[in-house]
Amino acid sequence: MNYRLKLLLSVSIISVLMLSILTLNRISLLKDILYERTISRLNTMGTLLSEEILDDLLDKKYNGVQKSIVLASEQPLINFVSVVDNGDTIIFSSRKLLANKKNPYKDSGDIEKVKGNEYIKSFPLEHKKAEYGYIQIGFSLIEMKNDFNRMLHWSLGLSGLALIMILFVAWIVSGKLLSPLVEMKEVSNKIARGDFSSKVKVNSKDVIGELGISLNDMAEHLNDLTENLNIKIKNATDKLQEKTTQLEESNRKLMELDRVKTEFVSIVSHELKTPLTGILGFTNTLLTLNLPQNKIEEYVGIIDSEGKRLYSLIEEFLDISKIELRKLNLQFAKTSVQEIIRETVDTFKMMKNVKIELSFPENILQLKVDKDRIKQVVLNILDNASRYTPTEGKITIIGKYTGDSVMISIKDEGPGIKEEELNNVFDKFYRCKDNINSENSGSGLGLSIAKGMIEAHKGKIWVESELGKGSEFIFTLPKG
Numbered sequence: 001m002n003y004r005l006k007l008l009l010s011v012s013i014i015s016v017l018m019l020s021i022l023t024l025n026r027i028s029l030l031k032d033i034l035y036e037r038t039i040s041r042l043n044t045m046g047t048l049l050s051e052e053i054l055d056d057l058l059d060k061k062y063n064g065v066q067k068s069i070v071l072a073s074e075q076p077l078i079n080f081v082s083v084v085d086n087g088d089t090i091i092f093s094s095r096k097l098l099a100n101k102k103n104p105y106k107d108s109g110d111i112e113k114v115k116g117n118e119y120i121k122s123f124p125l126e127h128k129k130a131e132y133g134y135i136q137i138g139f140s141l142i143e144m145k146n147d148f149n150r151m152l153h154w155s156l157g158l159s160g161l162a163l164i165m166i167l168f169v170a171w172i173v174s175g176k177l178l179s180p181l182v183e184m185k186e187v188s189n190k191i192a193r194g195d196f197s198s199k200v201k202v203n204s205k206d207v208i209g210e211l212g213i214s215l216n217d218m219a220e221h222l223n224d225l226t227e228n229l230n231i232k233i234k235n236a237t238d239k240l241q242e243k244t245t246q247l248e249e250s251n252r253k254l255m256e257l258d259r260v261k262t263e264f265v266s267i268v269s270h271e272l273k274t275p276l277t278g279i280l281g282f283t284n285t286l287l288t289l290n291l292p293q294n295k296i297e298e299y300v301g302i303i304d305s306e307g308k309r310l311y312s313l314i315e316e317f318l319d320i321s322k323i324e325l326r327k328l329n330l331q332f333a334k335t336s337v338q339e340i341i342r343e344t345v346d347t348f349k350m351m352k353n354v355k356i357e358l359s360f361p362e363n364i365l366q367l368k369v370d371k372d373r374i375k376q377v378v379l380n381i382l383d384n385a386s387r388y389t390p391t392e393g394k395i396t397i398i399g400k401y402t403g404d405s406v407m408i409s410i411k412d413e414g415p416g417i418k419e420e421e422l423n424n425v426f427d428k429f430y431r432c433k434d435n436i437n438s439e440n441s442g443s444g445l446g447l448s449i450a451k452g453m454i455e456a457h458k459g460k461i462w463v464e465s466e467l468g469k470g471s472e473f474i475f476t477l478p479k480g
Contacts, residue, residue: 015166023159030151035111038144050123050135069094079118079138086133117141180208196223275310279303316445323452330370337365344378354386355394365399365406367477373453380446381410381473388414404479411472417465425463426451
């Protein structure tokens with residue numbers, strides 16, 4: 001059996017070597033033929049073109065020269081054509097940028113040594129022993145290389161087919177002789193990949209049969225070891241993944257808190273600076289200047305107003321902080337929504353002169369809410385609405401039951417909100433553009449606070465608006 005296998009292997013090696021030599025000789029011969037054919041073709045094209053251009057030059061038909069160059073450069077095998085005088089200056093060229101410049105190209109020489117896809121060759125312009133320069137042509141070698149590649153692939157394909165046939169015959173011949181060892185090799189490969197369920201079929205009691213039994217025993221032993229190891233790895237991986245997830249979540253929360261803290265501190269500093277600047281400025285004026293009584297009273301009034309504004313800002317910042325930290329302490333009690341709205345409207349009218357209309361159903365809207373917080377929500381929305389409502393305009397408040405909730409609508413007659421700004425209305429420190437001036441604008445926290453307090457009551461809040469038709473802020477509160 002060993003002798004037959006060695007003989008078969010020797011025949012296969014010799015066949016492969018002979019096939020390789022024949023293939024290489026065939027490729028070399030085909031390459032030489034292709035190069036010679038290409039050179040002959042290029043020389044013919046170059047000679048014909050040089051004669052045509054020389055005739056035009058002798059007849060001083062320079063337009064004809066340029067036309068011949070352009071037509072020639074449009075041929076599939078020609079990249080460019082240049083006419084060069086005896087001083088090596090290009091006088092005509094299909095590449096316009098080269099005209100009237102020194103010729104930058106040199107002839108390529110041996111076509112077999114050309115590395116790129118362009119072969120450059122010059123053809124003299126001679127007439128009756130007089131030299132008129134030369135034409136230089138850049139020939140494309142892409143077609144030649146494509147032809148060579150096709151012939152190469154064809155030759156390699158034939159050689160590969162012949163090799164496959166030889167190997168197929170060798171496989172058929174040696175298959176029966178090597179089948180037990182091949183089976184063991186396949187099983188060993190599966191074992192190496194972790195498939196320990198594969199077993200070798202043992203059909204003999206010789207050395208190969210004993211080897212098969214040993215391989216089966218080894219696979220079974222490895223299977224037991226691997227199962228135990230996989231259980232331990234899985235347990236360790238699960239614990240590691242759990243810890244990693246916890247760390248990632250903690251890190252994300254820390255980063256978010258740090259970002260929020262930085263943003264909040266920056267904006268708070270900016271917002272507090274304005275009233276503080278006013279208070280300090282007018283205080284300094286009162287301390288340094290001898291002012292009449294009416295001016296003193298005016299400045300004290302401004303200081304008082306700025307102080308109240310500062311206090312209001314601080315209260316809003318504290319509310320926002322509690323909302324974001326989810327530490328808003330709500331005191332729930334059953335109360336009438338009509339009562340909350342009317343008390344808030346009465347309070348608001350004392351601060352601002354604005355017309356407000358109320359519309360409620362006859363039955364009392366009873367809810368279990370934090371009365372003071374809902375008042376603050378309504379007050380913030382009213383304050384926002386009053387800033388946009390013109391002097392002759394009005395604000396309308398409507399309350400009604402909607403399923404298992406109470407819905408409150410507060411509509412103004414202001415200029416409305418642009419569609420692209422609707423999603424940002426409840427963001428912290430957001431102020432709509434082009435609607436009010438900076439002197440009348442608030443801190444930008446009122447609506448954000450209102451949203452946080454409504455959501456703390458498990459309710460919803462949104463805004464509907466159309467330019468020129470005012471804005472309608474709507475929130476719902478669950479009955480339960």
